Amino acid sequence: MVPAWITALLAGSALGAPPSPAGLKSDITILVDNDLQGPASPTADSAIILLGSKMTLRDAEAACAALGEQLWAPELGASSIRPNLDFLRYQNKSRAGLWIAPANGTARSISTSGDISGGHEETARLPALCTQTAPFSSGTIRDTSEQWRISIRANDEELVGYRDRNSFRFMSVRYAPEPERFGYAKLHEGKGDEVSALEYGSQCFQGTSGSEDCLFLNIWTPHLPRPRCTGEKGLKPVMLWIHGGGFTGGTANDAVFDGGNLASRGDVVLVAANYRLGKFGFLALDDGETNGNYGLADAILALDWVRAHVRALGGDPDRITVFGQSAGAAVVRAMLASPAARGKFAAAVPLSNLGGMGYGAPYSKYLSVPEAAASGGAALLEAANCTDVSCLRKVPAEVLSGLAGDVRFLVVDGEYLVADGLQFSGDPLDVRLMIGITAEDGTPMTTYTRDVSPEDTEWLTSQGLPYPPRSVFPLPDVENSTLAVDTMAARLTTDAMFRCTAQATANALLSASLVPEIYYYEFDRTYQTPGWPKLDLCEPGGDPAGDPSTSYYLQCHSGELLYVFGNVAREGLPTRDVADLAFGQFVLDTFASFARTFDPNPEVRFLTARGYTGTVSALEKMGRWEAATGGNLKLRALGWAGEGMEGFRDVEQCEWLGLGLEYYL
Known part of the structure; x- marks a missing residue:
């Protein structure tokens, strides 16, 4: 006899009522070996749906059907779901096995080790694996049917x-x-x-x-x-x-x-x-x-x-x-x-x-x-x-x-903000912090004048920025004098509007013991968003699909976002070199790790369970991200050429600007 809730569930599905965890009497989890390549990925069809509540085989079949899916089976020809099973094992879930589709009338289950068993009675109660055939979405395509x-x-x-x-x-x-x-x-x-x-x-x-x-x-x-x-x-x-x-x-x-x-x-x-x-x-x-x-x-x-x-x-x-x-x-x-x-x-x-x-x-x-x-x-x-x-x-x-x-x-306003800035005294914040910038964050914040010479100063001072001595902000050694001045101006603007106050903020919070540690970073590799700022300085070779190793390609404002959210391929953008995909995976894994554990160093067991071997290799190459602490200020250089830990940058330049490490103290 089919339980009443299953009959109601299937009837509701037939009438177009959307399924729900309440209706399915189960939590629902999507698991996929997501390498950020979307439909082009070799693991694009590795997705499964886990129904986490224990149920009989018939109930599992009905629950999958209510989702418009069926019990998963290896005969369906999908990519290996092994990383998904490994992740369930890492989470200590479903040790007794999970329902999959019967074969030749025999009930089957799969363990998180990938072993398939036909030894369960249909009335046994196990979690279940359903297929997951919903299509990929993109910035322009989504199926909400x-x-x-x-x-x-x-x-x-x-x-x-x-x-x-x-x-x-x-x-x-x-x-x-x-x-x-x-x-x-x-x-x-x-x-x-x-x-x-x-x-x-x-x-x-x-x-x-x-x-x-x-x-x-x-x-x-x-x-x-x-x-x-x-x-x-x-x-x-x-x-x-x-x-x-x-x-x-x-x-x-x-x-x-x-x-x-x-x-x-x-x-x-x-x-x-x-x-x-x-x-x-x-x-x-x-x-x-x-x-x-x-x-x-x-x-x-x-x-x-x-x-x-x-x-x-x-x-x-x-x-x-x-x-x-x-x-x-x-x-x-x-x-x-x-x-x-x-x-x-x-x-x-x-x-x-x-x-x-x-x-x-x-x-x-x-x-x-x-x-x-x-x-x-x-x-x-x-x-x-x-x-x-x-x-x-x-x-x-x-x-x-x-x-x-x-x-x-x-x-x-006296309610939402009661002082003219973040205060660096008083009780600890009781918040974990990760702070940083892109290496030339300020590049789009300056209006550039074409054919400017190193002797011209008004174009910069008219924008409220001092024209610095070359002893503090030297011009790069390039033949194109305009490029040299533009690059210096990008560094100056980055220091004046981003780097110096960010580093001073970290130093003040640590010096006042408001937080015990801060994970501080700078991006030395970026992928500029296609809509802004459309500056040649921010694109490798002036071309979004160019070579990121190009000299004087600057790491501009917003250039970290496509990496942090893992959306280079989703936005239909080209992979510029072999590092683009691996670096994007590493950056996303780092930021997500901070959210999960308040430490941007992803747990190797987590990475291994999910099959994120590229990030495991990156961690081995770059070493551990060490937090900045009081009296030991350091940053993680986020790039793909062996970058790692170093001290805070442009400390002398920030002092010249009047925005040194003691600025907030």
């Missing part, structure tokens, strides 16, 4: 997402209702409805596009727990991504940082958050009411949603790493400084945070509300022909966005 849909219950909503080959995907999950313009958002409360999480929601208003109703999360996870099994066991670490864009642009929907590969290969839950931008996210007026930091408050509210509901998506709320790049890194730094975020996350990774001089200064040194009002708010009021914020609320978004007023700065 009914056969791949899955639902979970979170925040009193039935969220209907879907799976691709690598992960479960829940897009546009609302964490706050549309807020009042220039008001702080509140957490969204579900009302028992079924909600589509199949497509990206709107980006936050920027330029002439987007919406003010934009406070959504995108979530990628390899694991969905059965609702009554959402305790600590089996939950994955969580990485909450805060996008960059100068506080005026960007979106969590950007395909460059699609989280499927990082979630799948890294064994984490990845969440990316939208937050309000520009005038809508940061307007401050000296009126006692309009205090700014709405975008920062949004990001902290997204963190609150994650803490409250991520268990339903397989994530551990006590192991949240917040990470962001550029303006996103500034949000992460502000979270470290904010009393509203204190104690809500376990680790932080600010990638390429700005600070110091010129354009970079206000990202780490916050304005007072009167300063922000004078620098941008007053100009906006005048341009809108308004005298107060109530008038500004009535201006159409597309009009308001284009009006004068440079409104995009974090401010000391």
Whole structure:
């Protein structure tokens, strides 16, 4: 006799209701030997679905069928699933075996050692392996049709997402209702409805596009727990991504940082958050009411949603790493400084945070509300022909966005930020830190003048940067004098806006014993994002498909992102040399390791179990990443030519700029 729940399950599947962990009475995990090559991978068809609850053979067959799959069998001709089985053995799961498809009417199971047995009765209760035939997705292609849909219950909503080959995907999950313009958002409360999480929601208003109703999360996870099994066991670490864009642009929907590969290969839950931008996210007026930091408050509210509901998506709320790049890194730094975020996350990774001089200064040194009002708010009021914020609320978004007023700065509002920067005294932060930049991060932050000679200085000093003596910032020995000056300017800008304040931050935190150690890095190899900044200096040979060993190819801002998220192939970009794939695997494995263990040195047993032999070899070549500690400052040079540990860079240059290691002390 078929159990009633199986009959209901199959009936629901036939009617188009998406399966769920609750309906299947089992947690569901996607396992795949993910080498980041996507459909071109020799292991592209190695994916399986693990149903972790113990069930009879008939129940297992029905559960796989409800997912639109069948019990896995070696006769199906798929790639070896051995790395997936090895990973289950590493996790000490399913020692009694897992159901696979019967052969010649005989029930079969497979052990995590790969041994197939026909000795089980059909009424035995075992976990099961289903096929996983969902297609790969890409930045331009995704299949959200009914056969791949899955639902979970979170925040009193039935969220209907879907799976691709690598992960479960829940897009546009609302964490706050549309807020009042220039008001702080509140957490969204579900009302028992079924909600589509199949497509990206709107980006936050920027330029002439987007919406003010934009406070959504995108979530990628390899694991969905059965609702009554959402305790600590089996939950994955969580990485909450805060996008960059100068506080005026960007979106969590950007395909460059699609989280499927990082979630799948890294064994984490990845969440990316939208937050309000520009005038809508940061307007401050000296009126006692309009205090700014709405975008920062949004990001902290997204963190609150994650803490409250991520268990339903397989994530551990006590192991949240917040990470962001550029303006996103500034949000992460502000979270470290904010009393509203204190104690809500376990680790932080600010990638390429700005600070110091010129354009970079206000990202780490916050304005007072009167300063922000004078620098941008007053100009906006005048341009809108308004005298107060109530008038500004009535201006159409597309009009308001284009009006004068440079409104995009974090401010000391008294609630979310209570000081003009991260403080380097007081109680320990109780947060693990990894901090770093790309080697020539500041390259796109300078406007270059063609055919400039080494004697010209105004083109640089007019941008708020000092023209340095050659004894401190020597010109490289190249025949092309313009290239020599451009390269020097890239180094100067990197020091002035990125390197010096990042190193000074690490030194101050360690000197004040606010954290015991910091994993500090610089990327000496990058893969520039295709849309920005489109500078020849940032591309090998001026060509995105060129040779990365080209001399004077600089490691520019945002050039680490495709590696961190493992999305070079997913974005349809060429492999430039033999190191591109291996380095990308190594970088993703390193960042995911930090999220899992708060140590960027991946556990060799984990790597071996998953078949990540390239990263094992890389670790042997590069040696262990040692943390910087008080009095022993060191960084990991991330490259593929034998880079390893060294001291902090350009210490003399930072001293000349007035941004030395003691800058914050």
